[in-house]
Amino acid sequence: GTLLAVVAFVLLVSGFAPLVESGRPISLVGQETIEPLKTSPHMPIRVAAVVLQEISRPAGLILLLAGLAAATYILYEAFSLDTIPRQRMYVVLILTFFSMLFWSFFEQAGSSINNFTDRNVDRVWEQRRVSADEVGQTITFHLPLKTTNPDLLRLPLLTQEQLGQRNGDPAMRQRIEGAVRRVAAQRRMSAEDTEKLVAAVSQYEVLTMTALSYLREASADEKLPLAERILTWRVVPENVGMGIGGSEIPASSFQAVNPVYILLFGLVFSALWSFLATRGLEPSTTLKFALGLLQLGLGFVVLWYGARMADARGMANMAWLFLGYLLHTTGELCLSPVGLAMVTRLSPRRLVSTVMGVWFLATAFSQLLAAIIAQFTGVTHGDGAAAVIPPPTETWDAYGEVFGNVALGALGAGLVCLALVPLLNRWMHPEVAEQG
Structure with a gap:
């Protein structure tokens, strides 16, 4: 069973390319339609082209349809609930959306940030x-x-x-x-x-x-x-x-920075929340989500600034990378530990497992969004066998632009979440017994 699941997963992710004579992924919309749109001078059209390309392939299409079906079902169930459990479900769905945004930005660590590290960060002593x-x-x-x-x-x-x-x-x-x-x-x-x-x-x-x-x-x-x-x-x-x-230093070694920061600061944050809780000052779950997004955005501001501060060769100092990862990690430590606990605490008992599945489905969808974002850091010249990475002076600006846009998106989402904190806290109804 597991082996068949792995085979099915590989085929879906590859777009059934191994089974197609041309060796290209199956797509509902042909590349001859998408490619001209991807080279448009207008950013919204380029973004739409990349999104269309991803959701036209089997994996993206299934993920999109599953997400729409799950969201429709959960909303239907939420509207049938009484006032308090319904408003709690609203909180769960809204925070699930913000979590999806967080992870789509955070997962740039394994794609665009790693490529930036490889090509435009000075890693030599x-x-x-x-x-x-x-x-x-x-x-x-x-x-x-x-x-x-x-x-x-x-x-x-x-x-x-x-x-x-x-x-x-x-x-x-x-x-x-x-x-x-x-x-x-x-x-x-x-x-x-x-x-x-x-x-x-x-x-x-x-x-x-x-x-x-x-x-x-x-x-x-x-x-x-x-x-x-x-x-x-x-x-x-x-x-x-x-x-x-x-x-x-190999670029892949910098993937260990986040886990090391987690080990160093995990206990610090745990102790901090306990310290604040004993004094009645611990931030609410909703505020922690907002803080996580804001710190993630600040981390991308640091990476954007580091790219802008590249030297004459187009190489940035690795200190900017460490600082950016630090802010991403502190944001993760604010948001990640409270997500599933929030789902379990606020969902009606008969819907807990379903809502938890929706939470993980949103996390999967965030990986699709992360892949879409990463495509805008493509800096190779040529295609296919002739694709080459140009000199660093021709790539730093592309990474800086994407990091700046991601920073704006994360900070904007964080500010919206922060503005919603009072309303979401009221909808959580902490004074009423949970899981009603």
Whole structure:
């Protein structure tokens, strides 16, 4: 049963692409209709196109129909209740909506924020910086991220510090082309796709994330000659100040920041709520929801500002990332622990399990919204096999714009929730026995 469920889930998420001859997901609305809308100069049309694309696919369509059916049923049941339980159901539904917004914004951590970290956050602890005296000289880097070769380990690693920098060695373009062709051969790409990819990756004068990735992947085999696992870099005047050596923190490692913050501050918040409760000052559930959304919005303000403060290469300081994650975590600690308790406490006994299912369905729908938001941070040039990530100077603005829009959405939702707190608190009827 579980195995069949996994297979069904994979097929739904993939849009039944493995079963279609073209290998493309099934969609009620064709790409020939959606793609022109996605390139519209008007933001509302682009947003509508992405939403239409997602809900036209099997997973999105089923989620949408299930959500509409669940909402219709719950509203029907709510209207049939007496005044107090009906108003409590209103509170549950309104807070479920705000929770859905919260998680759709929060889940950018695994998509747009992670991509921003990978492409536009300085993650290198460099050993030194290039001085003006080194202009015209050469620096030899080793390419593979992991190696046991002592000759390579004595050389500095070609890192993210070189992104957006120009190598004065005329052989640089040839090295990148060779790396792309080797990886393409390993992946058994067609000759046509290989040529498109080579042209796309080698079009830039400066080092890009895509080129760096191919150089590393092509040199990973320990059996390769040393000459194919190193890179000569001729220093040009614009390289002055470029970081050399040190260690590069993988972008995926920053996914651990939120769990670490949870461990550090979970007990602090628990103790804080207990401390305030003994003095009759603990915020209500509705106020905690508003505080969670507001802190989430402030976290995106920090990320937006960090992107705007990027250096000349388009790289932001990782301190902004840590601060943004901190605010996201404190927001999560305000909202997340009280959600299911609120559903159980306010729902009529005969509807508790159903409303809890609606709560989780809303959480699933928030993942769909998160995917839609993340699509607006797409910064690749080209498509298919020829898709490449441009230099950091061409990507920071796209991330900053999306983070700014998400910040406005989260702060706006938080302010609306805050304004509704008095009304929602009255509708909760704390003076009356619960689960009536």
